[in-house]
Amino acid sequence: MNHRQILDAALRSQPAPRSRYLNLVADRVERDGRFADRTHLLYPVLARAAGTVEPMLEPVEFVDLLAEFLAHHGAAIGAALYDRAYLKDPDRALAGPASLLSGWISARILDGLQSGRYRPPDDRTYRFHSDNGDMDGALRGFPFHEDDAAAD
Template sequence: MNHRQILDAALRNQPAHRSRYLNLVADGVERDSRFADRTHLLYPVLARAAGTVEPMLDPVEFVDMLADFLDRHGAAIGAALYDRSYLKSPDRALARPATLLSGWISARILDGLQSGRYQAPADRTYSFRSGDGAIDRPLRGFPFHEEDATGD
């Protein structure tokens, strides 16, 4: 089976700029030997997360990040794919790994923005949040410092 078809089908519903970007990433994956026997794990998760991918990372960097992601989480993704629940509800079965991948992507983008490697487009506003809406106490005043939150 050509597992890339799973990603290609998901990209039909994405904006053109995101589809072009993820096709570049997928082309890089196809040429990279680290994915030779693992695209069946990668493409369903990437397809599920496609709507959350912001095309900011260099495609080569994105492919490297995907290789690291599969090294760490490939077994869990395989367990989700081969579980019976995947047959009934693929989106639900892959929600957790897709959310995790989206978090990795967001963290990499935030690191790049902070270091100055990337510049956020002026015509966009970004919002990052936790999946469950929980906010740790130290971050409650973000982006303000504690003294700013109290009016000092």
């Protein structure tokens, strides 16, 4: 089976810049020996995470990040793919690994923004949130934490 078809199908519903970017990344993955026997693990997770990928990293850096991600989490991805739950609901079965991959990508981008290697596009606004909207502890009231404490 050509596992890239899984990613290609997911990219059809993505905005053109993101789709072009992820196709460049996939082309590099196809030529990279580190993925020779692991694309069956990578493409389903990357397809599930495609909607969260910001095309800011250089494709070479992105491929390196993917290789590192698979080195750390390949066994868990394999377990999710070969679990019976994947047959019933692939999106749900891969939600955890896809979320983890999105976190790795976001962390790398944030590091690059902080160090000045990347500049955010002028037409973008970024916001941060938790998955369930519950913000406890130091983040409660963010960005107005100091005002909330003073009012109490």
